[in-house]
Amino acid sequence: MNLSTQHPPNHLAELDDADLVEATLRGDYGAFEQLFLRHSDRVYSVAMGILRDEAEAQDALQETFLSAFRKLSSFRRESPFRAWLLRITTNTCLMRLRSRRRRPEVPLEVRSPSFADDGHFERAVVDWSPLAEKALEDHELGERLRAAVEELPEKYRVVLMLADYEHLSMQEIAELLHLTVPAVKTRLHRARLGVREAVTDYLDGRT
Amino acid sequence: MSKTCSGLSLTLRCREISSSMLDYLDGSLPPEEMLMISEHMRLCPDCACFKATYVATTDLCAKAFSRALTDTQREQLCTKLREALRTA
Incomplete structure (x- = not known):
């Protein structure tokens, strides 16, 4: 694939994700950059949600898009690109979690409302x-x-x-x-x- | 608080309402149970407030996870990606 090094022309911003994928597969690197610009915040948010570390999340973001690029020919137009990308993001981040030495998690009991013996809320619930x-x-x-x-x-x-x-x-x-x-x-x-x-x-x- | 529905007598307590809230909001409980929970919340201010705050929590969580790269970070990452793709 010949990759152009130019910044994505304006018209690429008007294409939907599936068209950008097809353009990338035809050799238009600017189209893949447009996908990156369009989805990077969301991928980053997911990565931060899982990894809780900015530097790692940015590495995972990079890895996700590289992986997506390599697998682009397997993307099926019938399903949303975002969902396909989310799957790659989640798997990338979970693999990173498994392989690194984990930040020790304090074994907290996740809090929940308290109830009296009769099953009612122990204290009045305030609607905030x-x-x-x-x-x-x-x-x-x-x-x-x-x-x-x-x-x-x-x-x-x-x-x-x-x-x-x-x-x-x-x-x-x-x-x-x-x-x-x-x-x-x-x-x-x-x-x-x-x-x-x-x-x-x-x-x-x-x- | 007890209710009779379709000949069955069921006692719904706030604890049970709380533990069923996800399924209730999902609409995935049997119709009779949905009705009983709705009726309980109509009469129980604590459970009505619990539902409101439970729903509000899901909206807040969406905002808690939302992050944005700075323009500089995005440009740097885009440049790195571009370089990586040359050798991909």
Whole structure:
């Protein structure tokens, strides 16, 4: 494949992903660059969600696009490029997690609401949801939220990211991670409860 | 709080509502159970608030994961990628 070294012409930005893939396969490197520019933030977000390290996430981003380039001829136009790329990203990041010496995870019990013996909530539940959107403008909440997510055990955090950021279905997540759907649901629910508790602690005093 | 539905008497407690919330929002519970949970939340302010905050949490999580490269980072990575592809 002859690779041009020019920056992508403007018209490439108007092409959809499948057309950019085809253009790349015909030898237009600018088309692949356009795919990179279009999807790099999202791939980076997923990589950060799994790896929790900027430098590693950027390496994984690089590796993902290289891998995608090599496998480009296997991409099927019928399915979204983004989903195909997500699969490569997730596998790349999970392999990195397995191979590196892991940052030790504090074996925290993921927090969840407390219930009395009669099954009712131990304390009154405050609805902070009307505040949530506006509260995100608060830098401190944003930091606490990120910390709560990053502190989740890897198995919960990855499922949470795939469900609530990438909006994959339970079935899609199960296939991607080689889990059963019930296992995905359990992990997702626990992850959400853990993050909810952290946000509740922060916002509770403000309602 | 107990309810009778289709001849069966079921007691739904807040703990059970909490543990079923994902499936409830997913719509993947049997219709009778969906109805009973909805009815429970109509009458139980704690569970209604729990549902609202649970849903809000999923939106917040989406924002927590969102990251963006700086322009400099993106350009540097693009350059590195370009060089790597020459030898790919």
